[in-house]
Amino acid sequence: MYYLGIDVGSVSTDIVLVDENMHIKEAVYTRTKGRPIKAIQEGLKSFKSKYTKNEIYAAGTTGSGRQIAAMVLGADATKNEITAHAVAALQNDKDVRTIMEIGGQDSKIIILRDGIVTDFAMNTVCAAGTGSFLDRQAERLEIPIEDFGDYALKSTTSLRIAGRCAVFAESDMIHKQQLGYDSSDIINGLCEALVRNYLNNVGKGKDIKSKIFFQGGVAANIGMKAAFERALQCEVCVPEHYNMMGAIGAAILAKEAVMKSGKTNFKGFDLIQNEFISRSFECADCPNNCEVAKLEENGFVIGCFGDRCGKWGGKLVVNA
Amino acid sequence: MKITFPHLGNAYLGVKALFDGLGIDYVIPPFSNKTALEIGSLHSPEDMCLPFKINLGNYIQSIEKGADTVIITGSCGPCRFGEYCELQMNILRSLGYEVDFIVIDAPKEIGINTLLQRIGKVGSSSTKNRYGKLKAVRDGLKVIHMIDAFEAKVRDLSGYEINKGECKNLLNSCKKDLLKCSAPSEMIELIKRNEQKLLQIAIDKHSTPLKIAIIGEIYTIIEPFSNLYIEDKLMDFGVSTSRKLTPSWWIKDMVLKPLGLNSMDIKRASKDYLSINIGGHCRECVAEAVLAEEAGYDGAIQIFPLGCMPEIVAKAILPTISKEKDIPIMSLVVDEMTGEAGFVTRLEAFIDLLERRRQNVLSRN
Numbered sequence: 254m255y256y257l258g259i260d261v262g263s264v265s266t267d268i269v270l271v272d273e274n275m276h277i278k279e280a281v282y283t284r285t286k287g288r289p290i291k292a293i294q295e296g297l298k299s300f301k302s303k304y305t306k307n308e309i310y311a312a313g314t315t316g317s318g319r320q321i322a323a324m325v326l327g328a329d330a331t332k333n334e335i336t337a338h339a340v341a342a343l344q345n346d347k348d349v350r351t352i353m354e355i356g357g358q359d360s361k362i363i364i365l366r367d368g369i370v371t372d373f374a375m376n377t378v379c380a381a382g383t384g385s386f387l388d389r390q391a392e393r394l395e396i397p398i399e400d401f402g403d404y405a406l407k408s409t410t411s412l413r414i415a416g417r418c419a420v421f422a423e424s425d426m427i428h429k430q431q432l433g434y435d436s437s438d439i440i441n442g443l444c445e446a447l448v449r450n451y452l453n454n455v456g457k458g459k460d461i462k463s464k465i466f467f468q469g470g471v472a473a474n475i476g477m478k479a480a481f482e483r484a485l486q487c488e489v490c491v492p493e494h495y496n497m498m499g500a501i502g503a504a505i506l507a508k509e510a511v512m513k514s515g516k517t518n519f520k521g522f523d524l525i526q527n528e529f530i531s532r533s534f535e536c537a538d539c540p541n542n543c544e545v546a547k548l549e550e551n552g553f554v555i556g557c558f559g560d561r562c563g564k565w566g567g568k569l570v571v572n573a
Numbered sequence: 574m575k576i577t578f579p580h581l582g583n584a585y586l587g588v589k590a591l592f593d594g595l596g597i598d599y600v601i602p603p604f605s606n607k608t609a610l611e612i613g614s615l616h617s618p619e620d621m622c623l624p625f626k627i628n629l630g631n632y633i634q635s636i637e638k639g640a641d642t643v644i645i646t647g648s649c650g651p652c653r654f655g656e657y658c659e660l661q662m663n664i665l666r667s668l669g670y671e672v673d674f675i676v677i678d679a680p681k682e683i684g685i686n687t688l689l690q691r692i693g694k695v696g697s698s699s700t701k702n703r704y705g706k707l708k709a710v711r712d713g714l715k716v717i718h719m720i721d722a723f724e725a726k727v728r729d730l731s732g733y734e735i736n737k738g739e740c741k742n743l744l745n746s747c748k749k750d751l752l753k754c755s756a757p758s759e760m761i762e763l764i765k766r767n768e769q770k771l772l773q774i775a776i777d778k779h780s781t782p783l784k785i786a787i788i789g790e791i792y793t794i795i796e797p798f799s800n801l802y803i804e805d806k807l808m809d810f811g812v813s814t815s816r817k818l819t820p821s822w823w824i825k826d827m828v829l830k831p832l833g834l835n836s837m838d839i840k841r842a843s844k845d846y847l848s849i850n851i852g853g854h855c856r857e858c859v860a861e862a863v864l865a866e867e868a869g870y871d872g873a874i875q876i877f878p879l880g881c882m883p884e885i886v887a888k889a890i891l892p893t894i895s896k897e898k899d900i901p902i903m904s905l906v907v908d909e910m911t912g913e914a915g916f917v918t919r920l921e922a923f924i925d926l927l928e929r930r931r932q933n934v935l936s937r938n
Binding site for chain 1: 603604606607608738745802805879889892895901903904905906911913914915917918919921922923925926929930
């Protein structure tokens with residue numbers, strides 16, 4: 254009996270399969286590359302030969318692509334990332350009181366007290382405090398993002414880099430590069446800029462108390478962990494499956510949902526061969542001009558999103 | 574003279590009743606949409622706030638439909654809104670649109686004579702006699718009050734409805750039908766009929782839906798396109814919402830201001846946190862958070878456009894209120910993005926938070 258959890262994020266699509274005791278059996282990490290359905294199909298390829306449909310007791314989705322993933326998969330639970338991350342962290346440690354999560358496009362802070370989410374915040378309009386910012390700078394420095402943390406730890410001098418906006422930071426960084434500063438000092442400066450930005454923007458006014466969990470893709474960067482510990486002056490824990498927490502949360506939530514409903518909607522692993530086509534068009538029936546996305550599976554419409562009046566999205570109810 | 578005006582929630586219905594009554598030709602701009610935003614941001618200063626851009630899009634879309642006079646409300650006020658009319662006039666003229674502007678501002682700012690003269694300019698193209706004009710004004714006010722009140726009732730009841738979507742459909746069909754009316758009296762009758770229909774909707778009196786107050790910057794909370802239709806989304810989630818700021822609230826506030834009798838509740842509620850008016854609707858926002866807690870709401874959502882000075886001040890005050898009054902408040906910033914995924918995530922997470930709070934000891938119930 255297994256539970257499937259999928260987190261379709263902006264940068265990565267994470268898939269986990271957990272057993273009844275919430276131990277991870279499988280964990281697949283793929284890049285979304287802007288094509289969520291393809292990423293899910295790719296990610297599930299290795300599952301088909303190993304597991305049958307009946308072994309999957311429940312399936313859940315989360316992440317910014319959770320709706321589309323839910324339709325493709327036949328999900329039992331479709332939840333936002335905040336709840337999924339909180340549920341997964343609490344499964345890991347009941348005493349966690351702060352979760353800092355930095356992903357590709359989003360950064361969030363979740364405040365918990367006695368195992369209940371009491372407050373949360375997400376980055377507003379700008380993505381400067383997120384992983385894509387580091388990704389971009391790694392590309393510019395021609396250093397693999399995986400090695401970023403090690404470089405940062407080698408730094409001996411603290412170098413200040415503007416953190417308010419990714420564009421400002423980039424020009425600030427280039428100026429310092431041109432002056433010949435050491436790469437590891439620059440990378441450390443970038444980590445500190447990101448931490449400063451995170452604490453000033455997302456973490457503003459929030460009561461950050463330990464135990465603190467640091468999760469999401471950026472938690473792989475030990476330089477970031479160290480920068481957080483310096484700024485907060487306390488220990489920051491990176492859980493073992495830091496980059497799979499959303500997916501684990503989705504699996505737990507799916508388990509709860511099926512325990513209530515009694516049966517799963519999961520369609521089975523055959524979906525990896527099916528042809529999914531999504532089309533978008535502008536509905537011209539009223540001045541709202543909604544952008545509607547229509548999803549077809551083997552030629553059948555399985556769902557629509559994006560319309561305001563329910564004329565297209567309403568069909569979803571019939572087919573689900 | 575063919576008059577147009579920017580959209581602000583239900584304001585177009587009141588304006589329609591007024592001009593239908595006066596017998597003046599007018600153009601209602603197409604509902605704020607992506608095209609309006611695109612046109613607006615193309616011609617606006619990049620750093621400008623979102624309402625400015627949508628306004629400008631509204632004007633240009635109306636001008637293309639034949640409007641030659643724009644009515645806007647001014648506010649020589651202490652936030653960027655105070656510059657809107659001058660800047661918008663400038664931009665439209667430099668784009669080569671030959672349009673007249675009539676700026677309606679508070680008598681305190683421009684003098685009662687100027688105000689009357691400006692209003693007279695509108696009235697002069699009406700063929701109605703003095704009584705007819707007064708009646709038109711009265712009907713216009715009545716329509717805006719009735720529709721705002723009706724909408725508030727619908728949004729509150731939607732959390733209790735048994736058949737999901739009934740309230741939303743009623744509200745949408747009511748607004749659609751109102752646009753087809755040709756006389757103010759028809760509009761008033763239609764709203765009355767819809768009020769009756771609302772009473773027929775099956776509700777579960779024992780259900781306890783989440784209640785959320787929508788607070789923040791006046792334009793972005795009233796104009797649904799600018800906040801990605803947050804109230805409709807919350808309706809779909811089965812949440813009851815309330816919003817104090819409406820076009821009719823604004824009119825009442827304007828009228829009572831010279832007497833110092835406006836917004837007494839707001840002045841009282843904001844007293845402990847922000848005792849002076851710092852511009853925009855900052856004080857209202859702070860007060861509404863306090864009032865929401867007093868009225869037993871589960872939470873409040875603050876919405877404001879990127880870079881809005883008064884609301885940034887409010888945002889800094891809200892965490893204190895949230896902590897002292899024990900009411901969750903979430904701030905959402907809106908700008909030119911129309912991608913809804915991130916927005917919905919925040920809403921869902923906030924609703925989750927409120928629900929779990931209720932189930933727990935932390936709950937006030």
